Amino acid sequence: MDETGFLRPPDPTDDTQRLYEEDIADLGYVMNLTRLWAHQPATSDGLFDLMRRSLADHGITPRQRAVLVAACASAFGDSYCSLAYGTRLADAAGEQTAAGVLRGDDDGLTGVERALAGWARKVARDPNHTGERDVQALRDAGFDDTQIFAITVFVALRIAFSTVNDALGVRPDAPLGAKAPPAVLGAVTFGRPVSA
Template identity: 55%
Template sequence: MATTHPSHGFLAEPPPSPEVQALFDGDVADHGFVMNLTRVWAHAPSAKVALFALLGDLAQQARLTFRQRGVLISATAGTIGDAYCSLAWGNRLATAAGDDVAQTVLRGDDDGLDAVDAALAGWAGTIARDPNATTAADLEPLRRAGFDDRQIFAITAFVALRRAFSTVNDALGALPDRQLRDEAPAGVDAAVSFGRPAADEAF
């Protein structure tokens, strides 16, 4: 296997295949570049495809809006100190809900959040931080925000799988793409002061 650029992580470049190329082409179509994390997951393309299909199914079951997905992922990533997903989804959340909401969620605060955003961010933070510390009472903000038990299950599984996704990316050394840091609004850029640094250059 060929050696890899340090920003792509600790693994060598995967051998080319139609499945690997499909992942890369998908990134270029969606983002305009191949993400560093995708080069890590290219060692098991079917796993990334299956994971994101499951995440999509859970988001649909929970009837999550794009903003709500952004709150859940940003709160999860911020809680575990994952700069990659914090930048990627902090930027998206800032576009959907405003820079103030994005930086508040990333920092683990709830000041100024509406009841739905606060309930989602709080539950995501609790799961990501210490799932063994949860109590039945922790579900009440979600119920007051209008989520039923089926949705709460889907939300919980969604957060758990996003945490696993971040764990793989971080453990195998994928650096946040330079483009994500360069595009970050001021509040998101300031809030993401943890985790691996962004790559020095864009690819």
């Protein structure tokens, strides 16, 4: 069951059709993860709304958001979001920089972005071992405590999203794998393989 992972396709409803049509309008195809989350469209809508609101009005740029997700997803071992956001980061910062972030090498990032990537990895790998020094690194990069809270909530929500996708066997879409730059594709050596 490649398209929806380990679950059978959800029963068709107006809400599942809406999710599918949104993907087709945006991407030209229905993502595998959308087919999974179509089991509970309201939960999907709520989670994505919460992720958007967690960073709204906190000055986080799209490039910084891509850094957060690429660093978090790769540290967590999620191939789907690593490919998606590695590709977005490649568009914004270059293919080699994006591949580096996915491998844990932040040399191509600014100091602020390095602080974000480091924090995202710590939250994804072992949140019980973060400390005041880790938070201070974000303050030193220019983030205030409200922004640090927002960034942490966003990363935690991304982990929740990835956990559901990974646990239920959803594989990255074939078009996503085809679109990923070669260096990004080569850096994602973990998680579930791209769909056939």
